[in-house]
Amino acid sequence: MEPESAVTTCYRHPKVESYVRCTRCERFICPDCMREAAVGHQCPACVREGARSIRRPRTVVGGRVSTVPVVTYVLIALNVLAYLGELIRPALVDRFQMLGAALTGPDGGLYVWDAAHPDGYHPTGVADGEWYRLLTGAFLHLPATEGTFGILHIVMNMVSLWNLGRLVEYRLGRVRYLALYLLSALGGSVLVLLIAPTAATVGASGAIFGVGAAYYVLARRLGDDMNTVNRFMAGLxxxxxxSAAFTSWQGHLGGLLTGGAISLAYAYAPRGPRQALIQTAACASMLVLLAAVAFAKVSELTGGGVTQ
Structure with missing residues (x-):
C-alpha cells in the first residue's frame, strides 16, 4: 500500500503547492493569496470579511469620516468649468442665470416682467417653467469685466469655499455636506424669487453663506473656541x-438661513439608529418648503397659470 501524499495545495489555486494556512479560516494559501495580518497571513476572502466587520468611524452628526474633501474639490471644479464655459459662450449666462420673471422682446433682449405682456413678447425665467435656474445660477459667476467685482467674484467665492468647505465637509461627511450645499444654494435662489423676482443673479455666494452657517453651528456643537468663530460670523x-448695496443680499440671506436650519438639524438630531432618518426628514422638509414657496410665488406672478 502506497503512503498518502503529503502535498497540500492552495484552496484558491489547486495546482499550486502550499504549506501555509490562513490564520483565520486555516485553509492552505499560496504566496499569491497571502495577505499580511497582525499575526501570520490571511487569505483574500478573510481580509474582505474582516474589513466588513470593522466599524467605520463616524462624525458627530453620523456621517462617515473622510480625510479627503472630495465634494469640495468637485464643487470648485464645477464652478470653474462653468466659468470657463461662460468665457467661451457668454450666452450661457442668460440661459442659466437665476431669473424669476422677465420678458424676451422681439429683438431678443430682456424686458421687465408684465403678466399681461403684448404680442411679440415672451415670458422667460422660472415663471415660464425654467425651474432649473433655481440651481444652475449658483454655479455661474460674473464675467471677467462686468459688475463691481468682475473676475474677483468667482475668485473670492472659490477661496471661501476652499477654506470653509474642507472643514465643514470633514465634520459632516460627504453626503450631508453635499445636501447642505445644494439646499443652501436653492434657498438663496428661492428668496431671490420671493423678494426680487425680476432680478437676474449669479454666484455661489448663497451656498457658501449656508456652509458658513454650518461652520458656526458645528463649532458650537463641538465646543470649539468661539472667539475665532464669532469673529468669523461677525465678518460674514x-x-x-x-454687499446689499451691489450684490444680491436676498441670495446671501436665503443661503444663510437655509444652511443654518439644516445644520441645526444635523448637529442636534439625537444620536442613535434614528439620527440619519431625522436628518433626512429635515432635508426633505426643507426641500418641500422651498418648492412650495417657489410654486406659490410663480403662481402669483402668472396669475395662477403655473408653467410646468
Missing amino acids: VLWLVI
Missing part, C-alpha cells in the same frame, strides 16, 4: 449688510 454678517 457685516459682509451681508455691506
Whole structure:
C-alpha cells in the first residue's frame, strides 16, 4: 500500500503547492493569496470579511469620516468649468442665470416682467417653467469685466469655499455636506424669487453663506473656541449688510438661513439608529418648503397659470 501524499495545495489555486494556512479560516494559501495580518497571513476572502466587520468611524452628526474633501474639490471644479464655459459662450449666462420673471422682446433682449405682456413678447425665467435656474445660477459667476467685482467674484467665492468647505465637509461627511450645499444654494435662489423676482443673479455666494452657517453651528456643537468663530460670523454678517448695496443680499440671506436650519438639524438630531432618518426628514422638509414657496410665488406672478 502506497503512503498518502503529503502535498497540500492552495484552496484558491489547486495546482499550486502550499504549506501555509490562513490564520483565520486555516485553509492552505499560496504566496499569491497571502495577505499580511497582525499575526501570520490571511487569505483574500478573510481580509474582505474582516474589513466588513470593522466599524467605520463616524462624525458627530453620523456621517462617515473622510480625510479627503472630495465634494469640495468637485464643487470648485464645477464652478470653474462653468466659468470657463461662460468665457467661451457668454450666452450661457442668460440661459442659466437665476431669473424669476422677465420678458424676451422681439429683438431678443430682456424686458421687465408684465403678466399681461403684448404680442411679440415672451415670458422667460422660472415663471415660464425654467425651474432649473433655481440651481444652475449658483454655479455661474460674473464675467471677467462686468459688475463691481468682475473676475474677483468667482475668485473670492472659490477661496471661501476652499477654506470653509474642507472643514465643514470633514465634520459632516460627504453626503450631508453635499445636501447642505445644494439646499443652501436653492434657498438663496428661492428668496431671490420671493423678494426680487425680476432680478437676474449669479454666484455661489448663497451656498457658501449656508456652509458658513454650518461652520458656526458645528463649532458650537463641538465646543470649539468661539472667539475665532464669532469673529468669523461677525465678518460674514457685516459682509451681508455691506454687499446689499451691489450684490444680491436676498441670495446671501436665503443661503444663510437655509444652511443654518439644516445644520441645526444635523448637529442636534439625537444620536442613535434614528439620527440619519431625522436628518433626512429635515432635508426633505426643507426641500418641500422651498418648492412650495417657489410654486406659490410663480403662481402669483402668472396669475395662477403655473408653467410646468
